[in-house]
Amino acid sequence: MPAIRTARERAREELTREIKQEARRQLAASGAQQLSLRAVARELGMASSALYRYFASRDELLTALIIDAYTELGDAADQALAATEDGTPRERWRAVWHAARDWARANPHEYGLVFGTPIPGYAAPQATIEPAGRLPLALLGIVREAPLRATPTAPAPPGDLPGQLTALAAAMAPGLPPLALARAVSAWVQLIGLIGVELHGHLVGGFEPADDLFAWTAEQTAEAIGL
Amino acid sequence: MPAIRTARERAREELTREIKQEARRQLAASGAQQLSLRAVARELGMASSALYRYFASRDELLTALIIDAYTELGDAADQALAATEDGTPRERWRAVWHAARDWARANPHEYGLVFGTPIPGYAAPQATIEPAGRLPLALLGIVREAPLRATPTAPAPPGDLPGQLTALAAAMAPGLPPLALARAVSAWVQLIGLIGVELHGHLVGGFEPADDLFAWTAEQTAEAIGL
Numbered sequence: 001m002p003a004i005r006t007a008r009e010r011a012r013e014e015l016t017r018e019i020k021q022e023a024r025r026q027l028a029a030s031g032a033q034q035l036s037l038r039a040v041a042r043e044l045g046m047a048s049s050a051l052y053r054y055f056a057s058r059d060e061l062l063t064a065l066i067i068d069a070y071t072e073l074g075d076a077a078d079q080a081l082a083a084t085e086d087g088t089p090r091e092r093w094r095a096v097w098h099a100a101r102d103w104a105r106a107n108p109h110e111y112g113l114v115f116g117t118p119i120p121g122y123a124a125p126q127a128t129i130e131p132a133g134r135l136p137l138a139l140l141g142i143v144r145e146a147p148l149r150a151t152p153t154a155p156a157p158p159g160d161l162p163g164q165l166t167a168l169a170a171a172m173a174p175g176l177p178p179l180a181l182a183r184a185v186s187a188w189v190q191l192i193g194l195i196g197v198e199l200h201g202h203l204v205g206g207f208e209p210a211d212d213l214f215a216w217t218a219e220q221t222a223e224a225i226g227l
Numbered sequence: 228m229p230a231i232r233t234a235r236e237r238a239r240e241e242l243t244r245e246i247k248q249e250a251r252r253q254l255a256a257s258g259a260q261q262l263s264l265r266a267v268a269r270e271l272g273m274a275s276s277a278l279y280r281y282f283a284s285r286d287e288l289l290t291a292l293i294i295d296a297y298t299e300l301g302d303a304a305d306q307a308l309a310a311t312e313d314g315t316p317r318e319r320w321r322a323v324w325h326a327a328r329d330w331a332r333a334n335p336h337e338y339g340l341v342f343g344t345p346i347p348g349y350a351a352p353q354a355t356i357e358p359a360g361r362l363p364l365a366l367l368g369i370v371r372e373a374p375l376r377a378t379p380t381a382p383a384p385p386g387d388l389p390g391q392l393t394a395l396a397a398a399m400a401p402g403l404p405p406l407a408l409a410r411a412v413s414a415w416v417q418l419i420g421l422i423g424v425e426l427h428g429h430l431v432g433g434f435e436p437a438d439d440l441f442a443w444t445a446e447q448t449a450e451a452i453g454l
Contacts, residue, residue, distance in 0.1 A: 030348075117340075118426075120256060152379040155447055157439065157443050161440055216409065217413060223381065
């Protein structure tokens with residue numbers, strides 16, 4: 001039976017989109033902490049009580065924006081993978097790195113919402129976990145499918161780390177050796193860290209533009225993993 | 228001529244400290260965007276007009292908090308260096324990494340203030356640049372003084388990067404070869420990125436606690452630099 005969308009459903013989707021759009025505008029203008037359902041309703045000319053039928057609380061609206069941000073970032077990564085389907089692992093790695101940076105630079109407030117300072121009083125619910133995993137999974141997919149070259153010796157993972165890596169490999173990247181996973185996680189931290197320091201102004205005066213530092217870091221991490 | 232502090236000066240210092248303390252409390256409770264001179268004055272039982280004689284605007288108070296945060300982080304790094312004066316470069320590197328993480332975990336809101344999401348409408352002034360450089364300089368000092376081992380080949384810096392590295396080396400680490408500086412910058416990004424993803428909850432479920440991942444990353448970056 002085909003899913004037939006009623007006029008009411010379409011109207012609801014349309015209004016949900018408009019609410020999130022206005023919320024993103026406020027996010028950019030005054031930050032996530034200031035986001036207020038009342039202000040969103042006012043801007044849209046809605047009664048607050050009507051808005052509450054779409055998002056029951058500020059936190060619910062924030063969660064929707066966070067899921068959208070991770071989803072857009074994940075889509076950007078997946079599009080980069082699709083566009084380089086016939087490329088080498090190194091080319092695909094590079095493409096995903098640049099896609100992530102490009103999306104973050106085009107959407108700095110949304111990037112800040114998911115990777116920046118936590119919002120006081122807000123705790124991200126379970127529903128954000130799967131979309132949050134999409135960028136790491138895109139990177140791990142490349143690493144898993146590539147024939148990894150031998151890499152320079154890395155220090156042996158100490159303490160609990162081997163166990164954590166084995167459990168994470170089983171969950172996210174079956175078959176990937178723990179040390180390769182550790183390097184891939186390291187590269188992901190490097191990607192998030194580098195986008196963060198660039199967006200937050202920490203490279204101004206040293207690496208401006210940061211394009212070549214970014215390109216070099218993408219190569220360096222690929223090299224370290226053995227891609 | 229010794230600098231004799233008058234009772235008035237001492238009172239001013241004391242009150243400045245109390246204002247910043249209350250501002251840090253508000254930072255933790257409701258975030259940097261919500262920081263309000265009016266609310267700080269109210270909590271301290273001061274007239275707003277009196278508070279304005281200490282900090283002329285919210286931005287001036289923010290700047291003071293940012294400088295304090297960088298200074299505390301820089302002090303923590305320097306203390307780690309002092310405590311390992313007779314240690315190997317690797318031991319000193321490790322000590323600075325752990326000092327930075329320990330300070331950030333003890334002061335997550337202050338860490339977020341300097342490395343997290345930018346505050347809408349606020350631009351950090353020139354006065355924050357020198358304190359911001361202290362952690363990178365502590366790390367670079369170790370790298371400069373250490374006899375660096377040969378490291379695995381890294382990709383050649385592309386485009387503008389060699390020029391940027393040469394200029395930055397001249398300013399911050401005279402004598403350090405550009406590629407070693409690139410690796411040191413990379414390690415600093417890794418440090419900031421790793422503390423960020425840990426503090427912001429991105430390692431929950433995978434690396435919990437993240438102690439061993441952190442320790443391993445410190446070794447891995449030292450290894451890559453040739454320390």
